[in-house]
Amino acid sequence: MARTVDPELHARRRTALIGAAAVLFAERGYDATPVAAIAQTAGVSSGTVFHYFGDKRGLFRAVFESDLPETRAMIARHRDAPDPLTAILDLVGELVTPALDPGAAGLVVEVVRQVGHDPLLADVLAEDERIVEDGLRHLLERARGSIDPELDPVSTATWVRAVVDSAYLYADNPRATAPVETVRTIVLRYLTGHRKESS
Amino acid sequence: MARTVDPELHARRRTALIGAAAVLFAERGYDATPVAAIAQTAGVSSGTVFHYFGDKRGLFRAVFESDLPETRAMIARHRDAPDPLTAILDLVGELVTPALDPGAAGLVVEVVRQVGHDPLLADVLAEDERIVEDGLRHLLERARGSIDPELDPVSTATWVRAVVDSAYLYADNPRATAPVETVRTIVLRYLTGHRKESS
DNA sequence: GTCTATACTCGGATAGAC
DNA sequence: GTCTATCCGAGTATAGAC
Numbered sequence: 070m071a072r073t074v075d076p077e078l079h080a081r082r083r084t085a086l087i088g089a090a091a092v093l094f095a096e097r098g099y100d101a102t103p104v105a106a107i108a109q110t111a112g113v114s115s116g117t118v119f120h121y122f123g124d125k126r127g128l129f130r131a132v133f134e135s136d137l138p139e140t141r142a143m144i145a146r147h148r149d150a151p152d153p154l155t156a157i158l159d160l161v162g163e164l165v166t167p168a169l170d171p172g173a174a175g176l177v178v179e180v181v182r183q184v185g186h187d188p189l190l191a192d193v194l195a196e197d198e199r200i201v202e203d204g205l206r207h208l209l210e211r212a213r214g215s216i217d218p219e220l221d222p223v224s225t226a227t228w229v230r231a232v233v234d235s236a237y238l239y240a241d242n243p244r245a246t247a248p249v250e251t252v253r254t255i256v257l258r259y260l261t262g263h264r265k266e267s268s
Numbered sequence: 269m270a271r272t273v274d275p276e277l278h279a280r281r282r283t284a285l286i287g288a289a290a291v292l293f294a295e296r297g298y299d300a301t302p303v304a305a306i307a308q309t310a311g312v313s314s315g316t317v318f319h320y321f322g323d324k325r326g327l328f329r330a331v332f333e334s335d336l337p338e339t340r341a342m343i344a345r346h347r348d349a350p351d352p353l354t355a356i357l358d359l360v361g362e363l364v365t366p367a368l369d370p371g372a373a374g375l376v377v378e379v380v381r382q383v384g385h386d387p388l389l390a391d392v393l394a395e396d397e398r399i400v401e402d403g404l405r406h407l408l409e410r411a412r413g414s415i416d417p418e419l420d421p422v423s424t425a426t427w428v429r430a431v432v433d434s435a436y437l438y439a440d441n442p443r444a445t446a447p448v449e450t451v452r453t454i455v456l457r458y459l460t461g462h463r464k465e466s467s
Numbered sequence: 468g469t470c471t472a473t474a475c476t477c478g479g480a481t482a483g484a485c
Numbered sequence: 486g487t488c489t490a491t492c493c494g495a496g497t498a499t500a501g502a503c
Contacts, residue, residue: 098384181380185297202443227443228450235434244401244426251427255458262457271483271490278491302473313493318475 083121084135085111091132095172099129099179129183130190132176133197140197144204153212154260157205158253161229164201165236165252174241202226209260217263229256282320283334284310290331294371298328298378328382329389331375332396339396343403352411353459356404357452360428363400364435364451373440401425408459416462428455 089110093102104125108115122128143163150156167173184191205226209216236252239245288309292301303324307314321327342362349355366372383390404425408415435451438444 178380178384181377185377221445224443224445224450227438227441228454231434231438231441231444232431232454234437235430238433238437239426239430242426242430244423245430246420246423251423255427255431255454258457258461259454262461271481271488273483273491303475304473314474315476315493316491319492324474 082111082113082117083131086113086118086121086128087131087135090128091176092172094129094132094179095175098175099183104128126183126187126190129179130187130193133180133190133193137193137197137200140200144200148204148207153208154215154257157208157212157229157260158257160204160208161233161256162249162253164233165249168236168240168248170240173237177237177240198230201230205229212260216260219263220260225260228259232256232259281310281312281316282330285312285317285320285327286330286334289327290375291371293328293331293378294374297374298382303327325382325386325389328378329386329392332379332389332392336392336396336399339399343399347403347406352407353414353456356407356411356428356459357456359403359407360432360455361448361452363432364448367435367439367447369439372436373438376436376439397429400429404428411459415459418462419459424459427458431455431458 086107089107090102093107093110104118105115107128108118118125118128122131143160147156147160150159180190180194184194206222209220209222209225232252232255236245236248240248245251285306288306289301292306292309303317304314306327307317317324317327321330342359346355346359349358379389379393383393405421408419408421408424431451431454435444435447439447444450
């Protein structure tokens with residue numbers, strides 16, 4: 070045995086690296102970002118990166134693994150809210166908010182690029198999707214009374230997620246104004262707009 | 269002057285190549301598809317591909333350039349329809365329909381991957397977006413009376429397009445059932461659902 | 468550093484147009 | 486019959502995998 074590292078320092082370095090990786094991968098793209106640049110931004114040596122994450126791919130994956138706990142917490146927070154429809158809208162708002170980050174669009178592109186090359190990354194993303202979709206489905210079932218009864222909770226949960234994702238796709242489109250408010254409105258009207266149905 | 273080729277044969281070869289390229293790029297991805305495989309599928313030699321499209325990138329681009337005229341025609345067809353709201357919904361339906369194609373999801377991924385590497389491809393896609401968004405904006409302005417008056421035509425046209433694109437993003441998701449009908453419903457309710465607004 | 472796979476080139480062959 | 490745009494496909498240079 071040798072030196073045991075301060076676990077708090079360890080965690081701080083991890084988050085620093087993940088943060089730097091998210092920014093640089095988003096700005097310059099995965100291939101064009103040397104691991105050394107990320108290490109330097111985070112203030113550690115490039116060897117440390119490999120020690121923490123195994124390889125460059127693992128670092129990229131960690132960016133998304135790191136929000137799994139947050140996603141879980143977010144879903145848990147809304148799961149048992151008194152008004153399920155309001156909970157769905159608040160959840161949707163929270164899900165869209167990170168799309169306001171300037172790097173969001175860049176990261177989306179890199180995810181699409183990399184997911185085909187890294188099955189483990191695909192697993193991480195699938196897990197994230199599962200968590201969100203389960204939470205939405207549960208809330209949709211609870212909201213049965215206040216939303217369109219024709220909407221099947223399973224496919225509707227997927228479509229709500231689809232609309233949320235479109236905000237990420239359009240994150241750098243200047244005409245896609247007020248994403249949080251707009252996506253909330255679209256989802257609210259989709260779920261409740263079963264009155265005035267023509268055509 | 270010398271040998272002028274039968275223009276019909278020329279066009280047939282072009283479409284055959286574009287069709288084969290669309291299928292193979294969607295199935296195997298851009299990098300993993302040799303030009304020779306596309307040439308063989310289309311029944312021409314690999315040299316002909318370069319003769320027609322310049323380089324591999326140009327062939328990929330041609331897949332999307334080739335539906336610019338169709339997009340223009342589609343927009344023109346709906347532009348002066350008597351009922352603008354119905355026209356918007358029909359247009360949305362037509363825009364989503366190609367997402368039913370088995371290759372749609374694969375092609376979307378490849379577009380996202382390639383667009384950063386090919387400014388000319390970006391131009392083609394931007395032109396397609398411009399055509400669709402102009403058409404939608406025009407119809408939204410005409411529909412002023414029958415839709416939510418708070419909706420700004422410019423940003424709403426973009427958001428409608430965003431919802432349409434989400435159907436492509438989710439084209440291979442088995443839970444995203446009935447994309448044409450669902451996207452039509454989402455858009456209809458978004459545009460007209462200004463009654464029951466709570467939260 | 469080696470080696471495979473493949474994007475692209477190029478000289479020659481072909482098949483109309485005149 | 487000649488001339489040349491078009492097409493073919495083997496060859497080459499090279500980028501990426503291991």
